[in-house]
Amino acid sequence: MIRVVLPPHLRTLAQVKGEVQLDVPGRITRGAVLDALEARYPMLRGTIRDHVTERRRPFLRFFACERDLTHEPPDAPLPDAVVSGAEPFLVIGAIAGG
Amino acid sequence: MSGVRVLVGTRKGAFVLTGDGKRKQWKVSGPHFAGWEIYHMKGSPADANRLYASQTSGWFGQIIQRSCDGGKTWETPGGGMTKTPDGMPAGESNKFVYDATPETGKPLTTHQWYDGTQHPWEFKRVWHLEPSLTDPDTVYAGVEDAGLFRTSDGGKTWQELPGLRGHGTGPKWQPGAGGMCLHTVLLDPANPRRIYVAISAAGAFRSDDAGKTWKPINQGLHSQYIPDPKAEVGHCVHRIALHRSRPNVLFMQKHWDVMRSDDAGDSWREVSGNLPTDFGFVIDVHAHEPETIYVVPIKSDSEHYPPDGKLRVYRSRKGGNEWEALTKGLPQQDCYVNVLRDAMAIDSLEPCGVYFGTTGGQVYGSADAGDSWAPIVRDLPAVLSVEVQTLR
Numbered sequence A: 001m002i003r004v005v006l007p008p009h010l011r012t013l014a015q016v017k018g019e020v021q022l023d024v025p026g027r028i029t030r031g032a033v034l035d036a037l038e039a040r041y042p043m044l045r046g047t048i049r050d051h052v053t054e055r056r057r058p059f060l061r062f063f064a065c066e067r068d069l070t071h072e073p074p075d076a077p078l079p080d081a082v083v084s085g086a087e088p089f090l091v092i093g094a095i096a097g098g
Numbered sequence B: 001m002s003g004v005r006v007l008v009g010t011r012k013g014a015f016v017l018t019g020d021g022k023r024k025q026w027k028v029s030g031p032h033f034a035g036w037e038i039y040h041m042k043g044s045p046a047d048a049n050r051l052y053a054s055q056t057s058g059w060f061g062q063i064i065q066r067s068c069d070g071g072k073t074w075e076t077p078g079g080g081m082t083k084t085p086d087g088m089p090a091g092e093s094n095k096f097v098y099d100a101t102p103e104t105g106k107p108l109t110t111h112q113w114y115d116g117t118q119h120p121w122e123f124k125r126v127w128h129l130e131p132s133l134t135d136p137d138t139v140y141a142g143v144e145d146a147g148l149f150r151t152s153d154g155g156k157t158w159q160e161l162p163g164l165r166g167h168g169t170g171p172k173w174q175p176g177a178g179g180m181c182l183h184t185v186l187l188d189p190a191n192p193r194r195i196y197v198a199i200s201a202a203g204a205f206r207s208d209d210a211g212k213t214w215k216p217i218n219q220g221l222h223s224q225y226i227p228d229p230k231a232e233v234g235h236c237v238h239r240i241a242l243h244r245s246r247p248n249v250l251f252m253q254k255h256w257d258v259m260r261s262d263d264a265g266d267s268w269r270e271v272s273g274n275l276p277t278d279f280g281f282v283i284d285v286h287a288h289e290p291e292t293i294y295v296v297p298i299k300s301d302s303e304h305y306p307p308d309g310k311l312r313v314y315r316s317r318k319g320g321n322e323w324e325a326l327t328k329g330l331p332q333q334d335c336y337v338n339v340l341r342d343a344m345a346i347d348s349l350e351p352c353g354v355y356f357g358t359t360g361g362q363v364y365g366s367a368d369a370g371d372s373w374a375p376i377v378r379d380l381p382a383v384l385s386v387e388v389q390t391l392r
Helices: A006-015 A028-039 A080-084
Strands: A002-005 A021-022 A060-064 A089-093 B003-010 B013-020 B026-032 B037-044 B048-058 B061-067 B110-112 B118-120 B126-131 B138-143 B147-151 B181-187 B195-198 B204-207 B237-242 B249-256 B259-260 B282-287 B295-297 B313-316 B325-326 B342-344 B353-355 B363-366 B375-376 B384-390
Touching: A002 A080, A021 A028, A089 B342, B003 B048, B003 B353, B003 B363, B013 B037, B013 B375, B026 B375, B048 B126, B110 B363, B126 B181, B147 B181, B181 B237, B195 B237, B204 B237, B249 B282, B259 B325, B282 B342, B295 B342
Parallel strands: A002 A089, B037 B126, B037 B384, B237 B282, B342 B384
Antiparallel strands: A002 A021, A060 A089, B003 B013, B003 B037, B003 B384, B013 B026, B037 B048, B048 B061, B110 B118, B126 B138, B138 B147, B138 B181, B181 B195, B195 B204, B237 B249, B249 B259, B282 B295, B295 B313, B313 B325, B342 B353, B353 B363, B363 B375
């Protein structure tokens, strides 16, 4: 199972507490994880990446294993520790704004 | 047992204020969607328990929320765990994609940017939700960058009415300071095929075929920054209002000037009269007197607070030109708040109640058509919108 940590507002929107655990088919990439996340929680579609272009929303970033994966290609494989479930994949909202 | 429900959208969540028929006792519910900008909430005229809310965020984009129990509980329409037979999620309630199909005839992709160059249309948020007068599942959404969308399945899916952006003047539209937003949608109660919209900074538009085709209705508007007195578009219209008994008569608060049209927008004349300043954002019409209108004058161009630090609603009982200041119960010194364009509403009790919200977080109400005022709440986040439902 892939573990995903969402920012608090998206946890509220998806009505989940704590981490989300996803069964992701095929290669474990950022795109595949987000596909599985949005399939299970349709209300999150458009909140992390654009509906049509699938571009990341500008104030969100992706981290795992203490690494910033934001600018990795969406089809790049995620770290082994994420694939094994030892570490979560983190969606982080920019700490900014009023 | 009559009463009212005031729907307040703020910078940091939504609030529902429920008042008794006398509008003296109030119950405050919220914040709903805490931490999110709620640009607008509005109830269906066909079902008082059906509410829609535009929930937005610079981080997470646009969400549409729906309540079927008068605001007690909310859901993202179609956003639950349901799936279509092919396994794809059913919910697309927050998907606003401009129509660029060849079938529309004029897929339009650019408008004028601040520097005069052309700029692609980019969806940012829903400014205004206008439920159908007859069907709780049909709602119009005015969005930034300016466009008009409609749902007919209770907010699950939204489709653009592309004839508005595509009618020809779109490349001349440009954003105002608040963005290029379609902020006003008026549905004609006497003619279900007639719709009015207003856009900053493009102007007012009318459709007479239920939103398929559109025409600019801006003749008579004058804006200092537009040299052509007959310019079809480019005017920064802040708000339009009508009385349901006389929908051909429109009242407009423009960036400067309060205007009136007696021919469904084909021509306008100024009715600013003796207002201390003719700049402002809100304008609304008395529930039972179609010639009685309300504005809140605001000092501009850059200040955007009431003149002289006095928060005054101005009322005209003659459809404009002659205005009286309504001050009883409103702060008359050291007041420097703004009242934004969607932040005034009027109930239909007798006498009608008038409500408005400020950027200082106060929501003021008058139970006597504006003669006297009192704060219902005074420490909310900055108020973006106020609507009211009359419950009978």
